[in-house]
Amino acid sequence: MSTVTFDSLNPATGAVVGTHPKAGPEAVHEAVGRAETAAAWWGALGHAERKRRLLDYKAVLTQHIRELAALVHEENGKPVGDATLELVLAITHLDWAARNAAKVLGRRRVGTGMIGLNLAATLEYLPLGVVGVIGPWNYPVFTPMGSIAYALAAGNAVVFKPSELTPGIGVRLAELFKESVPEHEVFQTITGLGETGAALAGDPRVKKVAFTGSTATAKRVMAACAENLTPIVAECGGKDAFIVDADADLAAAADACLWGAMSNAGQTCVGVERVYVVDAVYDGFMRELTERAARLKAGEDYGPITMPGQVEIIKRHIDDATKAGKAVTGGPGAVRPPYVDPVIVEDVPEDSPAVREETFGPTITVRRTRDAQEALELANASAYGLGGTIFSRNARRAMELARLMRSGMTAINSVISFAGVPALPFGGVGDSGFGRIHGADGLREFARPKAISRQRFAMPGMNLTSFNRGPAELERLVRLITFLHGRRKR
Template sequence: MTTLTFDSVNPATGEVVGTHPRQSAPAVHDAVTRAEEAAGWWAALAPADRRRRLLDYKAVITQNLRPLAELVHRETGKPTADAVLEIVLTITHLDWAARNAEKVLGRRRVATGLIGLNLSATLEYLPLGVVGVIGPWNYPVFTPMGSISYALAAGNAVVFKPSELTPGVGVRLAELFADAVPEHPVFQTVTGLGETGAALAGDPRVKKIAFTGSTATAKRVMAACADNLTPIVAECGGKDAFIVDADADLRAAADACLWGALSNAGQTCVGVERVYVVDQVYEPFMRELKDLAATVKAGEHYGPITMPAQLDVIRRHIDDAVKNGKAVKGGPESVRAPYVDPVIVEDVPEDSAAVREETFGPTITVRRTKDAQEALELANASAYGLGGTIFSRDTRGALRLARLMRSGATAINSVISFAGVPSLPFGGVGDSGFGRIHGADGLREFARPKAISRQRFALPGMNLTSFSRGAGEVERLIRMVTILHGRRKR
């Protein structure tokens, strides 16, 4: 029987980077079978042994940083330096997950309260078993490893289905793990198109799916998971806002705004897409932004649009923005496949597609606001809620805005910085998804809480969970609860 294959292609050159099997449902089933067995071995290891192996994996990735970055460059088209950056961030997250898993997930005693005076109670977080990860193409190392690292550290086996645009990177990540942990296939990669991911999501032996991709695809993955009540953590798209307050360092704000919008050709779920600038600094900020934008060139400072179909969305949004607003830099002519030059458009109506829908390209809309409060209200008027940015010298005011911004994370006087802090959870609200990766929350996302209570001694005259209890015992309980909880606070 002939095995169907597909090619991964360098989007900048059209060069075929590699050829990979389109793994069918039976092949995925076999991978999950192997993962089940490996999961038992991996979970039974002492936490210190898992930590050592994961730190070995970290070392192997670090030793292979240059060739892995080159592979990312070839499959996505992004500059090699940007690929290095995402791998370095991956290494720091893997290190954190390995070193902190036992502390976050290990058994600990918890208070029982006065009613449970005769009990001891413990809480721990146990592995789920097999975790399926369905990854994206825009950051083919950093983003899926944000789930894989934490799932492995929590004691699970992983079956990873990478994007069909970056399968070689996914295969290589599993090969490097096998180099560090050769005993069992704790981390496997399956390659293919949509049907491969559907087979993984639909396998009842997979105890959780971690998905990163569009909101529309997330809904289809959730539907596949629903048949088996398989839980899912979904990291979907974004339409992140960038607020520039009246007291902001305008040069720094413009520099961060441009990086957040244009790096990786704008193909960043937490990239800057909407900019709101307080009126009194609008003109000087725009001068800074335009001056800096003039120095950034597609094909030199950032790569091509990796997914060809996205060019249609970007083109439609640029046409919409220019039609209803004022082009400051670029326009429809900026789309020259496979590249898109920087596009900045101001005064675009808030109900336009360019403001409401995720563009995922090197474009931004900019709007003047009367104050930071109006900027916040506009920033929050979105179905998405992934990340966001505040630039202000007023620490207290910036923190207030950041807390009120409807997003899973907010950066102050920096851009996307929260993603590089391993101890912070990452995820969104609304159409940006639910659940968290990274940090202690990310470790717990891939574990199940196990609560245990143990009676240490019997309470005399208070055997409440017995048919032999008497009226006197109930009366004593009522008196005790009234003393503890019956006084109103004035």
């Protein structure tokens, strides 16, 4: 029987990068079956042995970093330097997950309180079994590895369905894993289109799904998972805000803003899309920003729009924004598929699609605000809540603004820096999704808590969980609880 295949294309040239099978329901079923067997073996290895093998895998990825960066460049279109940075971040997270899994998830004693004085209690986090990962095309290594590495470190087997736009890098990641773990298929990649991902999400043997993609697609994945009550961690889109306070370093803010908005052609879920600048420094910031933007070149400093269909969304947002606002850099003519030149538009109404909807292109809207409080209110008036940025020299004020920003993550005087700190959880609120990858929370996301209590000795005169319990024992309990908890705090 012939295998149905599809091609991955270079988005800049249209050249075929690779040909891959479209995995149907039967192939997905078989992959999950192999993963079930692998999960039992991998979970039984224990933290120390898994750590050793994951650190070896880290070394293998590092040795192949140039090859992998070149493949990301071919499939995604981003410059090799940006692809290399993506791989470095993924390797760093893999290292952290491997080294910290035992400490975060391992068995530990917990306090029992006075009522449980005769008990010993332990808590540990055990593997789920098979985890399905559905990855994106914009960061085809860093983003899915934020789930894959942490799921593997927690003791699970992983079946990974990469985007159909970047399947080759997903295949290569699993191939290289076999150099460190040859015994069982602990980490497999299955390639295909949307039906492949749906089959993976709908398989009842998959104990959790980690999805990255649009909010609309996340809802469809959740519907498939709901059939089996399969839990899901969803990292969806963003419309991240960048606030420039009156005391900000304007040169540094403009530099960070431009990179956060334009790198990877703006195809970054935590990329800068909305900028709010306090009136006192607005003109100075705009000078810094537009001067830098004028030197930026699509096709050199960043790559093409990877997904052809996104070009129309970007064009629609630019057209709408420039009708109501003022284009200070670029404009409708900036769209020249597969590239989009930098676009900066000011005075765009807050109800414009360019402000409300995720653009996912090298465009930003900039608005003058009365003060940082107004900027914060505008930043928070969004259905999304993934990341954000505050630029201010006042550390206390910046921290307070960052805490009040309705987002899962906020960077201060830097952009997207939280993604490079493995100990920090990554995820959002609202239409940006739920659940977390990275950090201790990311490890626990792919494990199940196991609580155990053990009676060390019988409590004299206090056998409360027995039909032999008498009125005197209940009275002693009431007196004890009144002594412990009955005093009101004034």
